[in-house]
Amino acid sequence: MFGHGLLQGLIVTARxxxxxxxxxxxxxxxxxxxxxxxxxxxxxxFPFLVYDGAPDNLRCVACKICExxxxxQCIYIEVERDPKTGxxxxxxxxxxxxYSVCMQCQICAxxxxxxxxxxxxxxxxxxxxxxxxxxxNKSALLKSNEYYHQIHPTEADEVDAHLSQSRKxxxxxxALSTGPKPPxx
Amino acid sequence: MxxxxxxxxxxxxxxxxxxxxxxxxxxxxxxPHHPSTHGVFRMDVVLDGEEVTRLKxxxxxxxxxHEQLAEQMNWLGSIPFTDRLDYFCSMSNNxxxxxxVEQLAGIKVAERAEYIRVIMAELTRLINHSCxxxxxxxxxxxxxxxxxxxxxxxxxILDLFEAASGARMMCNYMRFGGVRADVxxxxxxxxxxVVGNYPAFLDELEALITGNEILLARTQHIGILPRxxxxxASITGPMLRASGVDYDIRKVDRYxxxxxxxxxxxxxxxxxxxxxxxxxxxxxxxxxxxLQQALCDIPExxxxxxVKMRNFKVxxxxxxxxxxxxxxxxxxxxxxxxxxRPYRYHVRAPSxxxxxxxxxxxxxxxxxxxxxxxGSVDIVLGEVDR
Numbered sequence: 001m002f003g004h005g006l007l008q009g010l011i012v013t014a015r016x017x018x019x020x021x022x023x024x025x026x027x028x029x030x031x032x033x034x035x036x037x038x039x040x041x042x043x044x045x046f047p048f049l050v051y052d053g054a055p056d057n058l059r060c061v062a063c064k065i066c067e068x069x070x071x072x073q074c075i076y077i078e079v080e081r082d083p084k085t086g087x088x089x090x091x092x093x094x095x096x097x098x099y100s101v102c103m104q105c106q107i108c109a110x111x112x113x114x115x116x117x118x119x120x121x122x123x124x125x126x127x128x129x130x131x132x133x134x135x136x137n138k139s140a141l142l143k144s145n146e147y148y149h150q151i152h153p154t155e156a157d158e159v160d161a162h163l164s165q166s167r168k169x170x171x172x173x174x175a176l177s178t179g180p181k182p183p184x185x
Numbered sequence: 186m187x188x189x190x191x192x193x194x195x196x197x198x199x200x201x202x203x204x205x206x207x208x209x210x211x212x213x214x215x216x217p218h219h220p221s222t223h224g225v226f227r228m229d230v231v232l233d234g235e236e237v238t239r240l241k242x243x244x245x246x247x248x249x250x251h252e253q254l255a256e257q258m259n260w261l262g263s264i265p266f267t268d269r270l271d272y273f274c275s276m277s278n279n280x281x282x283x284x285x286v287e288q289l290a291g292i293k294v295a296e297r298a299e300y301i302r303v304i305m306a307e308l309t310r311l312i313n314h315s316c317x318x319x320x321x322x323x324x325x326x327x328x329x330x331x332x333x334x335x336x337x338x339x340x341x342i343l344d345l346f347e348a349a350s351g352a353r354m355m356c357n358y359m360r361f362g363g364v365r366a367d368v369x370x371x372x373x374x375x376x377x378x379v380v381g382n383y384p385a386f387l388d389e390l391e392a393l394i395t396g397n398e399i400l401l402a403r404t405q406h407i408g409i410l411p412r413x414x415x416x417x418a419s420i421t422g423p424m425l426r427a428s429g430v431d432y433d434i435r436k437v438d439r440y441x442x443x444x445x446x447x448x449x450x451x452x453x454x455x456x457x458x459x460x461x462x463x464x465x466x467x468x469x470x471x472x473x474x475x476l477q478q479a480l481c482d483i484p485e486x487x488x489x490x491x492v493k494m495r496n497f498k499v500x501x502x503x504x505x506x507x508x509x510x511x512x513x514x515x516x517x518x519x520x521x522x523x524x525x526r527p528y529r530y531h532v533r534a535p536s537x538x539x540x541x542x543x544x545x546x547x548x549x550x551x552x553x554x555x556x557x558x559x560g561s562v563d564i565v566l567g568e569v570d571r
Contacts, residue, residue: 005396012393013330028337040344042366044351069495071262105265105357110365111495119351 041152044119046099047108049141050148058142059116061090066108066117074101075108097141099125100134115159121151210238213552217246223320224566228543228555235551240544244537247570255530260286260361261494263530268355270532271568273313276305276346277510279359284440285506285517286361290499295490298363299442300483301349304376305358306508307472307479308346311383312339313511314423314465314472315390317563321462322394324560325403331394338386341379348372361497363489373480380476387469395466404459408546408558411456418542422513422535423468424562427453427460434509441508445482446475458561465563498525512536512563532571536564 020026030037047066051058062079080093106119120143127133149156216227225246231239251270255263267282268275280302287294294302316339319332343353349368350358358365368376394400410420415428425432433450435443451467453460501523507516513535520529539562547555 002398005398005401009393009397012389028340040348042349042351043347065495069259069262071258071265103265104352104355106351107261107265107357 039121041154043121044106045104045123046102046120046125046136047097047106047117047141048120048143049095049138050116050118050145051142052145055139055142055144058091059114060092060095061114061116062088062092062095063113065111065113069107069111071105071107072101072103074098074103092138095138095141096135098135100130115163118148118152118155208234215555216243223559223564226564226566226569228559230547230552230555232552235553237547237550237552237555240547240555242540242543244540244566244569247566249571251571252530252532256527259525260497260499260527263527264359265355265357268357269567270534270571271510271512271515271536271565272354273316273565274309274511275354275356276302276309276358277508277515279356280306280441281506281508281510281515282517283359283361284508285504285519286499288506289502289504289519289521290361292362292490292492294441295363295487296484297367297486298488298490300479301364301368301488302359303441303443303446303479304476304483305346305349305356305364307476308342308376308379310472310511311469311476312342313563314469315339315386317465317560318390318394318462321404321458321557321560322400324556325400327394327400331390334386334390334393338383345372345376345379348375360489360492360494362492363487365489367488373483376476377480380473380480383473384470387466387473391466395463401459403554403557404462404561405457406455407458407550407554408561409455409457410542410546414542414545415456418538418545420513420539420542422509422511422539422563423464424461424513424539426450427464428456429453434507434514438507443475446478448472448475458557461561461563496525498523499527503529507533510535512565512568513539532568534568534571536562537569537571540564540569 016026049058049060062077064077064079067073067075067077074097076094076096076098077092078094079088080091081088104119108117109119125134145156145160148159211232213230213232214227215230217225227243227246229239229241229243230237251266254266258266264279264282267278270278286292315335316332319329319335322331323329346356346358347353349366349372350356351366410424410428412428412430415425416430420428421432421434429452431450431452434440435448436450448471451464451471453464499519499521501521503518503520505516505518507514509515514533515535516533518529518531518533519527522528543559543562546558550558
């Protein structure tokens with residue numbers, strides 16, 4: 001019969017429409033921003049820097065591996081120098097990530113040998129300044145290990161176990177001194 | 186000579202007689218922002234009335250130097266960029282690139298990773314084909330209804346991708362020799378649930394659109410692609426199979442572990458838009474079969490081959506790796522000099538090559554059919570332009 005297929009399609013639509021009043025499974029959207037979907041643990045957005053305890057005690061040693069490996073080249077690092085001797089110390093003086101360039105690929109977090117850079121889960125980052133408004137400097141990027149535990153609990157536990165093991169191997173040494181020397185700049 | 190129209194006397198005519206008016210063809214530049222063009226794509230069409238007499242696809246608006254970028258970057262750095270080729274099927278793109286590099290470097294892929302890859306690639310195929318059905322109907326004028334049905338299911342699969350890889354679309358999940366992160370039992374259970382519910386969704390989608398008389402009228406015997414032309418123009422994927430050519434790289438190459446699964450390759454007979462639509466529908470049912478087998482058989486074990494990603498080097502030589510992406514044969518031709526970056530990196534993008542015969546399919550059809558034919562080619566401009 002001509003029109004049978006059309007009617008059948010309309011029946012499907014009607015069934016979905018009516019059932020959406022009775023079956024909560026059929027409501028597929030949420031009322032953002034009042035309601036929010038819980039992000040899966042693995043979910044990632046932008047990178048941030050992890051510190052242990054106080055913000056001065058950051059894990060990054062300015063080895064610049066992430067800067068080299070970053071595919072869109074959105075990371076900029078300068079090594080801090082000792083004001084008296086002028087020699088480089090193992091900390092970044094400048095650590096900038098341009099979130100407008102970053103493509104959230106998490107290769108920086110993957111290649112970091114010190115577990116210093118990890119992926120955040122923030123997503124409401126819209127701004128009005130397109131020139132440098134998304135440029136995050138070191139203080140904006142620093143977040144505590146506790147925060148890291150909050151967003152990626154399983155991964156953070158693994159990292160902590162791994163770090164404490166490498167600290168045990170070198171008695172008396174901290175995680176900061178287990179890595180290779182930073183390249184000369 | 187134009188006859189004057191008069192409203193008096195017996196010579197009254199509403200329309201002038203055939204040949205009484207001088208006519209000419211009309212050249213229309215459709216795009217680059219026509220809503221049905223799936224992105225920034227332009228068609229220069231020459232119309233005789235409503236009939237297409239010439240058609241020239243114009244692309245390049247989304248060109249972003251993908252191949253040159255990859256040649257400036259180390260081997261690992263290209264993987265997130267392959268996500269952005271065909272942004273609907275990032276998992277397949279990852280796999281194609283990793284497959285090419287693995288062939289060149291002679292890396293053996295971990296057993297569990299092979300299964301995870303098959304699962305991800307087939308889930309991608311489900312996303313792509315069900316959304317294609319929606320987009321095709323949007324092109325035909327059905328607006329969003331079928332598309333939103335497809336997007337509802339796509340959402341569930343994207344949630345799976347997010348739980349496994351961290352991102353919904355730009356997954357960046359596969360690595361040389363394996364995958365980046367393992368999937369746990371909860372994930373597998375969730376995937377089994379999604380896959381188990383998928384046939385019911387396909388039934389619903391088919392009840393919604395397949396029998397629809399308007400769809401049949403708009404797609405049957407429209408844009409016929411003859412078998413010979415399809416082969417000569419090196420068309421691949423569901424488009425080629427809709428023309429009746431039994432060529433599926435999963436069967437021909439049996440890359441990965443596709444030789445372990447029992448599935449069939451659906452073929453079309455006429456090669457029109459309807460066949461292209463329906464072949465994809467049938468392919469999804471085969472994908473569900475593969476998924477069920479893979480999710481059942483997935484072994485325990487390491488999920489990567491322990492390849493060090495930093496300073497990863499590939500021995501000198503050249504190689505071509507290809508897989509059956511949802512849109513067709515996706516291949517990467519790579520030349521290595523033995524260093525940390527490729528010397529030459531070329532993408533054989535299926536939607537780019539499938540687009541080259543658009544004119545042949547559209548000639549003689551109405552301009553509204555040209556949109557439907559374009560929709561049935563299944564292009565993603567990120568892959569066409571690169």
